Amino acid sequence: MIFILRDPHRCSGCRLCEVACSLRHEGTVFPEASRIRVIELVPGIDVPHLCAMCPDYPCQKACEREGYNAIRIDEATGAPIVDADKCTGCGACIRACPGKVPRLHPVTRKALICDLCGGEPACVAACQEAGYGALRVVPATDRDLFQLYATLPQFLVERLKETYYGEAAGEV
Amino acid sequence: MAYGYAGVLLEVDLSREKTRVVELGDDVLERFIGGRGLGAYLLMREFHDRWERLDPLSPENPLYVLTGPLTGYYPGVKLLVTAKSPQSNGIVGSVLSSEVAIELRAAGLDGLVVRGAAKDPVYIYVENGEAEIRDAGHLWGLGGRATYRRLRDELYREYLARHLNRDGLPREPSFIYIGPAGENRVRTAAVMAKWVHAAGYGGYGAVMGSKMLKAIAVRGTGPMPRARWPGWVRHLIGEAWARLNKNALTKYWGTGLGAYMVAARTSSEPVRNWQEEWHANRNLAPQAFEAHWVKRYWGDYGCPSTCMKVSFLRNGRYAGSATDAPDYELQAYLGPNLGVQEPRAIIHLSYLADELGLCGIQTGNVLGFAAELYEKGVITSEDTGGIELRWGDAEAFARLMEAIARREGIGDLLAEGVYRAAKRICEEKGVDVTRYAVHVKGIGVGAHGVRSGKDFPAYSYPVGVQGGDHTSAPRLPVTRQWGEHWMTFVDSAVICAFNADTVLPFEFLKAITGWDVDMERWAHEHAKRIIAVQRIALLLGGPDAYWDPRRDDDLPPRFYEPLPSGPFKDRAPSREEVEEKKREYYAQVGWDSLGVPSDDTLEALGIGFLKDAAGRIRKRLSENGGG
Numbered sequence: 001m002i003f004i005l006r007d008p009h010r011c012s013g014c015r016l017c018e019v020a021c022s023l024r025h026e027g028t029v030f031p032e033a034s035r036i037r038v039i040e041l042v043p044g045i046d047v048p049h050l051c052a053m054c055p056d057y058p059c060q061k062a063c064e065r066e067g068y069n070a071i072r073i074d075e076a077t078g079a080p081i082v083d084a085d086k087c088t089g090c091g092a093c094i095r096a097c098p099g100k101v102p103r104l105h106p107v108t109r110k111a112l113i114c115d116l117c118g119g120e121p122a123c124v125a126a127c128q129e130a131g132y133g134a135l136r137v138v139p140a141t142d143r144d145l146f147q148l149y150a151t152l153p154q155f156l157v158e159r160l161k162e163t164y165y166g167e168a169a170g171e172v
Numbered sequence: 173m174a175y176g177y178a179g180v181l182l183e184v185d186l187s188r189e190k191t192r193v194v195e196l197g198d199d200v201l202e203r204f205i206g207g208r209g210l211g212a213y214l215l216m217r218e219f220h221d222r223w224e225r226l227d228p229l230s231p232e233n234p235l236y237v238l239t240g241p242l243t244g245y246y247p248g249v250k251l252l253v254t255a256k257s258p259q260s261n262g263i264v265g266s267v268l269s270s271e272v273a274i275e276l277r278a279a280g281l282d283g284l285v286v287r288g289a290a291k292d293p294v295y296i297y298v299e300n301g302e303a304e305i306r307d308a309g310h311l312w313g314l315g316g317r318a319t320y321r322r323l324r325d326e327l328y329r330e331y332l333a334r335h336l337n338r339d340g341l342p343r344e345p346s347f348i349y350i351g352p353a354g355e356n357r358v359r360t361a362a363v364m365a366k367w368v369h370a371a372g373y374g375g376y377g378a379v380m381g382s383k384m385l386k387a388i389a390v391r392g393t394g395p396m397p398r399a400r401w402p403g404w405v406r407h408l409i410g411e412a413w414a415r416l417n418k419n420a421l422t423k424y425w426g427t428g429l430g431a432y433m434v435a436a437r438t439s440s441e442p443v444r445n446w447q448e449e450w451h452a453n454r455n456l457a458p459q460a461f462e463a464h465w466v467k468r469y470w471g472d473y474g475c476p477s478t479c480m481k482v483s484f485l486r487n488g489r490y491a492g493s494a495t496d497a498p499d500y501e502l503q504a505y506l507g508p509n510l511g512v513q514e515p516r517a518i519i520h521l522s523y524l525a526d527e528l529g530l531c532g533i534q535t536g537n538v539l540g541f542a543a544e545l546y547e548k549g550v551i552t553s554e555d556t557g558g559i560e561l562r563w564g565d566a567e568a569f570a571r572l573m574e575a576i577a578r579r580e581g582i583g584d585l586l587a588e589g590v591y592r593a594a595k596r597i598c599e600e601k602g603v604d605v606t607r608y609a610v611h612v613k614g615i616g617v618g619a620h621g622v623r624s625g626k627d628f629p630a631y632s633y634p635v636g637v638q639g640g641d642h643t644s645a646p647r648l649p650v651t652r653q654w655g656e657h658w659m660t661f662v663d664s665a666v667i668c669a670f671n672a673d674t675v676l677p678f679e680f681l682k683a684i685t686g687w688d689v690d691m692e693r694w695a696h697e698h699a700k701r702i703i704a705v706q707r708i709a710l711l712l713g714g715p716d717a718y719w720d721p722r723r724d725d726d727l728p729p730r731f732y733e734p735l736p737s738g739p740f741k742d743r744a745p746s747r748e749e750v751e752e753k754k755r756e757y758y759a760q761v762g763w764d765s766l767g768v769p770s771d772d773t774l775e776a777l778g779i780g781f782l783k784d785a786a787g788r789i790r791k792r793l794s795e796n797g798g799g
Binding site for chain 2: 012033094103126131166
């Protein structure tokens with residue numbers, strides 16, 4: 001099992017990860033259908049946002065509760081895998097996620113969750129090859145900590161703002 | 173419908189408060205490609221018989237916000253803005269980095285055209301092909317950072333309410349906007365995005381202001397338009413990334429290595445209003461600028477180069493100033509060109525230009541002009557309202573910049589840009605100050621000089637269809653990278669020049685659209701056609717400025733003064749050399765001896781509808797005799 005560590009301090013906001021993701025999964029450049037997103041609410045402050053693989057998988061549980069069972073957990077990678085045939089686009093997984101990470105595909109209206117590309121994530125390769133290293137693959141050892149990445153970007157932006165611009169910038 | 177395009181623009185009429193979809197024919201797209209080419213064609217198709225009477229700051233001037241077929245696919249994102257320019261009275265294709273370009277493509281649009289003018293301040297909100305005109309009274313008057321914060325907050329709240337629990341976390345809103353300078357119709361006002369991105373050349377911030385249009389926000393949720401060969405496009409993206417990832421220094425310093433390099437290496441950087449072009453000031457080293465970066469690598473959607481760097485000053489008299497890098501142009505124009513030698517002060521002035529929504533190049537140019545007039549005693553502190561415009565006094569320049577953006581005192585005059593300000597000062601003071609105005613056809617020259625012979629060629633600015641725009645200066649042969657013909661591709665495909673070369677982008681064009689065009693064919697067909705359209709518009713000019721190629725296809729007088737310092741001391745181009753190259757260029761591009769595209773050229777390029785306009789230009793020139 002693997003995990004994608006993410007470092008907002010190293011993230012350039014270039015979104016090569018998003019492009020790589022949508023090329024892999026959609027065959028074209030399709031920002032809204034990327035499973036990984038970089039959110040930039042303040043210029044220069046970039047927060048990668050993707051599945052944190054919570055050990056208790058609230059997304060999967062919610063889907064089960066709705067009776068759809070559209071999410072299964074990949075044994076090798078630990079990624080939640082969405083079965084498009086079973087997904088009804090009800091959004092229960094989104095509402096159950098502490099970081100609101102899943103999104104519905106704008107065209108198919110099926111849930112989008114990072115599938116770790118089966119173990120070799122295209123987003124990480126793009127980020128590494130470009131030299132940023134904001135994303136990196138590590139063994140999924142400390143999942144009780146890793147799951148804390150499941151948070152809304154705003155939670156981090158407030159702190160990052162302070163670090164980058166401080167009070168001198170006024171409200172940003 | 174053509175591959176790689178949505179095939180439509182969305183038209184928003186602010187006067188009538190109506191929107192409609194404008195279809196773009198495949199034939200038009202194939203001949204003009206997008207962005208700059210498409211905008212120039214659409215403007216001239218509509219106004220070729222009355223261009224001279226079209227006031228750039230009137231509601232009749234349509235504002236085009238355009239993408240191109242490569243936008244979103246080719247690494248690095250640019251958005252092209254164009255209209256009749258309030259600087260050159262021609263057409264300038266002006267680009268800025270903004271994810272609005274991606275959003276437009278994802279919204280199923282190739283671009284927007286804004287017509288008319290609102291009575292009260294508004295912004296336009298576009299989502300997937302639908303547009304709303306919304307009140308912007310609460311944003312009017314705000315500087316860049318406050319505009320960004322308020323509009324982002326307002327839109328993001330709306331996005332969250334609509335989407336968070338239904339289809340997931342939305343990305344941050346994307347929009348372009350103007351600062352106080354644009355609102356006040358300052359001719360050197362830029363169209364801005366994300367604090368620091370600016371489309372400066374052309375003065376389209378003023379055009380937005382004249383429409384009472386504070387901002388345009390776009391949200392699109394679809395894919396990029398379908399490509400002819402998607403597999404090949406994927407392959408090309410990988411290849412482009414691999415190449416660009418090797419550009420170590422572009423990534424590392426961006427253009428921020430220029431403040432030292434362009435002066436020390438090629439003696440072509442403006443110093444004190446171009447009185448010199450050389451320095452070897454180690455205080456302006458990239459190492460000095462990077463010490464103020466809080467982020468070394470910053471890029472917009474899909475760009476592996478991330479040449480932007482975030483500077484921020486936490487302490488001292490300039491505390492709170494944030495800008496990107498600054499990039500070379502602003503380093504130079506708000507630094508040595510004003511005698512300012514301190515990176516912190518340059519960061520502050522750059523921040524201030526962004527905050528006010530001013531083009532940093534044009535503003536540095538006009539401030540340098542004013543300071544030289546002050547030095548020479550043509551204007552005094554009585555004219556400047558007490559501001560003592562001494563070289564190197566960043567605070568004085570900051571005050572004058574504010575006055576320009578707000579059109580206060582002498583700022584009102586300088587807000588007209590260097591060409592118009594010089595003309596008025598000549599009239600009012602009875603002194604010839606045109607020799608201190610470093611512009612070509614109303615557009616202040618970019619921070620790359622010609623005198624050393626080591627940077628831009630001497631004939632480049634004189635024959636460019638975008639005047640002093642250093643991102644559109646011709647080079648011979650016309651197939652050369654960085655020349656105007658190549659730049660028309662970059663600006664029409666709407667990609668970033670720094671990520672492009674003369675081969676790969678054309679492969680993208682073929683894979684995306686299916687059209688087989690290489691640099692050779694581009695230069696001799698498409699570029700020639702687009703440049704001819706722009707040349708006709710430029711020479712038609714009006715209503716307040718008209719250019720005569722015999723007089724105005726020339727360098728600013730200053731560029732004939734021998735360099736006073738540095739390793740290329742005493743060098744300057746000769747008038748004969750410029751004249752000779754000018755002739756060679758005219759012949760290459762099919763212009764007649766007056767510099768007007770010939771009827772044969774217009775016919776051959778399939779733009780015979782411009783023959784009447786060309787005839788009007790020739791008539792005016794013959795009536796004016798020798799110019």
